[in-house]
Amino acid sequence: MGASFDGVGVNFAVFSAEAEAIELCIFSPDGRRELARIPLRERDGDIWHVYVAGLLPGTLYGWRARGPYRPEEGLRFNHAKLLLDPYARKVAGRFRWSDALFGYRIGAARADLGMDSRDSAFAMPKAVVTESDFSWGDDRPPRHPHDLSVNYETHVKGMTARHPGVDRKRRGTFLGLATQPVLDHLDRIGVTTVQLMPVQHHMSDRFLTEKGLVNYWGYQTIGFFAPDPRYLCDGEIWEFQTMVRRFHAAGIEVILDVVYNHTAEGSQLGPTLSFRGLDNRAYYRLAENPRYYIDDTGCGNTLNTGHPMVLRMVMDSLRYWVEVMHVDGFRFDLGTALARGPQGFDPQGRFLAALKQDPVLREVKLIAEPWDLGPGGYQLGAWPHPFMELNDRYRDDVRRFWKGDAGAISDLARRLTGSAERFDHGGRAATASVNFLASHDGFTLQDVVSYSKKSNWANGEENRDGHEPNHSDGMGAEGPTSNPAILEARARRKRAMLATLFLSQGTPMLLAGDETGNSQQGNNNAYAQDNPIAWVDWDRPEMELADFVGRLAEMRRAHPVLRQKLFLHAQARALDGKPDLDWRRADGAPPETGDWHDPEFRCLCLSLRLASETPAYSMSGDVLFAIFNSGGPQEVRLPDPPAGTLWRVILDSATAAQAPRVLAAATRSLTAPAEAVLVLDALSAAEPRENSPMPGTFPPATG
Template sequence: MIKSPALAPGHFAPLGATFDGEGVNFAVFSEHAKRMTLCLFSPDGKTETHRIDLPERDGDVWHGYVSGVKPGQLYGLRADGPYQPSDGHRFNYNKLLIDPYAKRLTGHATWHDALMGYTVGHADEDLSFDTRDSAKYMPRCVVEDPSFNWGNDTPPNTPISRSVIYEAHVRGLTQLHPDVLNKGGFLALASDVMLDHLVTLGITAIELLPVQAFINDRFLVEKKLTNYWGYQTIGFFAPDPRYLTQNALWEFQHMVARLHSVGIEVLLDVVYNHTGEGNEQGPTLAFRGLDNASYYRLAEDKRCYINDTGTGNTVNMDHPMVLRMVMDSLRYWVEVMHVDGFRFDLCSTLGRTETGFDRNAAFFQALRQDPVLAGVKLIAEPWDIGPGGYQVGAFPPPFSEWNDKYRDSVRKFWRGDDGQVAELADRLTGSAPQFDHSGRPATASVNLITAHDGYTLADVTAYVERHNEMNGEDNRDGHGANYSDNFGVEGPSDDGTINAARAQRRRNMLATLLLSQGTPMILAGDEFGNSQSGNNNAYCQDNAIGWVDWDNADTDLIEFTTKLIAFRKAHPILRQKRFLHARERLIDGIEDLFWWRADGEHMQDDDWNTPELRFLCAEMRTASGTPKYAVREEAILLAFNAGEALDITLPEAPKGKHWVLHLDTSDPERSPAPADGGGIRHCHGARDAP
């Protein structure tokens, strides 16, 4: 702890706390503050030892250099300025604030009314002013030197066309694994047993639910629940403390290096559309107290917030310094922490301007021209609840997008809904109606049948009603339209026939996912039948409901999923960048996609319009535009039967070739063998037991 800090003007860049070997430069943005104070704390964080007004202001950046400060120093900020909510200003010098650029936090805020800038219960509500010091209830920022010995770490740079994404929660994936140490944290994910599972399965990228520092919502804490998923970010540079089992920044870097060493990329689910401070009745933790009118999009009545996110506030990406913070954050995670890409939560919000969603909004332009970020994987969640918020297919290259149309179509088809064959055909071939424009590849569609938000795959085949009672919202939360099927029994069953049919349905859907054009994404645990007991909104369930159950893993399903992924990797036809089309191409005049009926004849218009049709058969060849000597040498025939068992007449194989049956979901252990006799007898339907 320093006794008498020596203060110098310092520099306005970089923002945040930067250690240079002899001291720390502190720089903070605030356009409307009148004073910015640095607060230093004792090593145990209990005593505020110094308050230092930052001596210089360049433009809207306040800065100062403090000699003798070293990594490990605990600090926070206080901002002085007008408290005029009707004008959008909510400065309150009594509130200790998190540095938006802090690289580590000591913990999480402890809920208390002192965290509010206003007096809770006052007649004027948030127009009142609370004078209590909030420091006792706030985490401390930590000065960090993020340097790390990366050795020979090399990003895998897996082409998106070869990617198989695995969406996982750091704690949920590792907490119940019997052979993992440091359970629930980054080090657990870096363990040999976790790497072995992912490598054996064939995963190329792990997409982590939010790991940037977030808060536990007060209403959840009061119900003895927690913000398990993490979609309430409060620090865009700091890993959340709950995943640092050694309280050290290197834990995250070590995890990335370990995953890279086995060829697996790390993608982060990031939440830049809103923060955890909520609406005008929320706490003053960071951005609100530093410069509310700059960091947030305010309504016409500046006391209130535009709420396109459904969380109470919306980050103001139109402000250049706020946009800079987001860009700095993304570059930090790539350059310093070595991550390989991002999935943007509610990405439509990031592209919304005063006139609505704009695929050329400032954020998208900044990403596309940035020399660091333009080369990493960028995935959009292409919707929010704001006006015109549903934008599937509308994002600019090089974005890929979560495709909920794919999810719903696959579920409906295998459930046996009428009129789904034509829809599935679109999804199977990369969702061209949505993505085949602006030079976008078929891989722009991130195909999923499940994700963290909704049922697991096992629950899609076991429940028709959500069972979210443990969330404390009287089962009103979560998706209402799940397009699921319970085969006549809600939840677990002792009926062997039902369980066999459910297992076949899971294999059917996994096979559809991994045989489709586009980029497949698997939810962690789906490869072995993990269940959440019918809870389709486990955002607050940091317990056995939300954790992956390794003890009851279906090893047969793991083997089949591994087989599917290996087959996809071995056959480039299944992962083409160019869209397939069942018509002559201008490039070479050769078709690359054929649709067949079960009798071996081409599909006709009337066939596509038959509501009761439950059979789809596609013959795929290499898309036009590649060298001819590599184009027509092979084909893949995919047959999907969601109806009664039937016989299939195979179309004529390419010249000089013969059909080989490689995968059969009704016989998952079957070895490849020639399809003799020009057909397949008794092709099992969706409800048939294997």
């Protein structure tokens, strides 16, 4: 499918079940002049194809399709519209918004029912013939196991646009992202996996460009195989491949946020750019009245992955990014829309079944955003193995606990233990829950502790857009402040929340900049802000906080009890008869039923051991005692340490940095500071060392 160069010429192939004729259009190198139209005479089933001898890589092309224009029947062919190849590996030029892009005449009384005959080629980008000849050398995927993974969501441009260590010519690009200062920073904070916001070719909505804004996030894909030119220095595919190779050499995986749930063509009133003009009834899910689209995405249309050729395109795209571009996995935006069947979400449906059996894709990491906007769209926990899922319940419940909301402590307990009520079924691992405090669509962590209300005025929607509720708190001021007491309180809460993230069962995910105190000035929907509002601020980074995150990552790696695949259900272990999970109040007693609903219950303690079902050969004596105190200073009764050991405090989030502190054998309690997390491990009493280089207590080594 698409354009394939064989050294002598190029074979072109495109799918359409209902077109009456298809033409290949060849353009001049600058894309301005159409040099030739070549009819596709050959057809195998619904695949049209032609071989053109003498063409070379770099040739610009597009499609035109003839057929009936009857929107009331779902048919929207318009030969005047140049169509982007769905399989384009590279795209040259950018969209120029024009009324000529639409299949109907804008402003007509009959709206989209009337046909527009203006040629749209001048306003369309062109597909480019490519060949894959990148030398990967000894590149190998890092393949970090789920239990050792620390994910980091970032935007290619936003991460480096203001980074002083990145060459100005490469800021905001794939090559800039893979420079040594960025790699060193990721190593410093313990990141194993970078999750890139959409990098496939996308476009900005017309209403945004008319307001001088852009679709910065990139969730309006129109080319599922092509890297977006905005992130390329010289417009070459090898730049993306070089980025991946450098990340792999640094031991970091690359996961792509992909948008196969809808396309940038929008509703029935949207432009005709590619899929709509090739075969509207195949590519999209249409309503009972086929003039209209089923919109389970909130973006005007829903891609029809139930159609064999559309499913093939999605699978071909995924395999292309793994086999040719060497990425390590995918995060599926609005994933429920992809997995819908005739009766709604279907965990055994075509798309998920295809992924699970594919010999290439079943080896990579798969993360679902487990919801869409259609009926029954919220499907957190319903996805089958091997999918991981973004857990928004985790985000909300942890924010609520540290904000001091009444009754949040029972929800915190569920999130600390991997949200078992959602995920413990079907042989799934506790690592299936991707835990996060903040993501691109919402407040940053800094803004969670700095703003009580969102401030999205820059988006031009009168602050009506954006996620609600945010479970945030300005803590005495709204936005920036110079008050040292408020600044210290905000810093303390951020450390407590980050400590909670790394102490929870599941897979932690950080939002880029949260480790350095990055703010979006209260904007919790910066999708249109390609400017300092959404870019990570490297001018005054809180590197002390970054080092704190690095210690948390080291602590997580050092203690298997923090990253278990098996769920904990307070069951006795055969090894020592101890429960794998033991909840306690500050006075040392187990919480009673009423405690879990007591608004004054603000200090939750627990002992963690390896799960009772852990195989005997993997069982160890690793034990941690953790204290989560969202109230004032609290005296906490300590459990007896394991025989032959002493308790050692390895984390106190009340301060950014501290050495480990071994407690005397006679110590029976300690004071937990206000709004803080404490973690104790058991150290052999034979040789207690105050300054032991125990993993998790000092900044990690770099390099």
